Amino acid sequence: MSGTVVFNSAPLPAGTIGFKTADGMTSSSAKIKDGQFSTDRAPLGEVLITVSTKSVAVGNPSAYVAIPERYEDPTTSELKATITAEGATDLNFALEE
Secondary structure, three states: OEEEEEEOOEEOOEEEEEEEEOOOOOEEEEEEEOOEEEOOOOOOEEEEEEEEOHHHHHHOHHHOOOOOHHHHOOOOOOEEEEEOOOOOOEEEEEEOO
8 A cells, every 4th residue: 555645735755654443453654755655554444544744853854844733643633544455555645734
């Protein structure tokens, strides 16, 4: 599975995207680079999505972009997806201010 993350219409330079099942029992994450991410470890089924850039502020400050904190919490991000076992899923998320 792969996809893109844009913030205010521009590719997010760096960050982490998280996938968590609605029951909270299974989760995984992938790195975002130049707006792109790829993983084969996302849980199957309906997942809640989070996006964070906080670790980038310390590890790679030149690529840091501050995004609203609501995207870091699966209960407030409002980002969701359905992951299936049928092969690659292309997920695209557009974050706004």
